[in-house]
Amino acid sequence: MDDIRTWLRAAADEAYAYVTTTGRVTGEPHEIEIWFAADGATVYFLSGGRDRADWVRNLRRDARVTVRIADHTVAGTARVVSADDPEDGVARQLVWRRYTTAERDLTHWRDTALPIAVDLDARQRGAATS
Numbered sequence: 001m002d003d004i005r006t007w008l009r010a011a012a013d014e015a016y017a018y019v020t021t022t023g024r025v026t027g028e029p030h031e032i033e034i035w036f037a038a039d040g041a042t043v044y045f046l047s048g049g050r051d052r053a054d055w056v057r058n059l060r061r062d063a064r065v066t067v068r069i070a071d072h073t074v075a076g077t078a079r080v081v082s083a084d085d086p087e088d089g090v091a092r093q094l095v096w097r098r099y100t101t102a103e104r105d106l107t108h109w110r111d112t113a114l115p116i117a118v119d120l121d122a123r124q125r126g127a128a129t130s
Contacts, residue, residue, distance in 0.1 A: 004074060004120050008038040011069040017043060018068040019118070021058035021078070030058055036069070037094035041120045043067050043076070044091040046113035056080070056114065067118055074120045081115040091115035 017036035020029050032055045037044050047053045051060070059065055059078040066073050081088050096110035 004041045004122060007072060007074070008041070008043070008069075008120075011072070012038065014069050016069075017045070019045065019055060019078075020066045020068070021055050022062045022064070023054075024058050024061040030055060031068075035095060035099050036067075037091075037098045039090065039094060041122055043118045043120065044081075044095055045116045045118070046092065046095045046109065047116055048109055048113050050112075050114040051080070053114075056116065059116070065118055067120065076118040076120040078116060078118045081117050087117065088115055091117060 015035075016033045018031050018033055020031045022028070023030045034045050047056050049056070051057065060080070063078045064075065065078045066075050068074075081091050092110050092113075092115055095115075096106055100106045100110075
């Protein structure tokens with residue numbers, strides 16, 4: 001677990017993460033580029049398309065995903081963060097804080113997007129694969 005946390009801290013300056021889900025119809029890998037924030041061994045995302053987004057529909061069918069940041073990929077388990085869970089506010093704030101600027105007000109997106117958490121697989125020693 002410490003290796004994953006170290007990797008996420010080192011990757012904090014990366015602009016994007018790449019999440020790969022398994023297509024719910026095709027069974028083929030489906031990769032998206034997305035903004036992210038991490039806390040411990042969990043990576044958070046906000047889906048502006050909410051549960052209509054293909055990647056969210058895919059992970060609801062099969063929660064096993066991979067997260068690639070820079071040249072490292074780690075497997076994890078995705079989950080939708082429920083609105084009544086305190087983690088909802090944590091996810092929204094972490095991602096919003098990373099990407100909002102004086103020129104880019106993301107408050108509406110923060111408040112309306114669907115928070116997704118990916119708990120990274122702590123059993124992966126060395127955290128990352130190239």
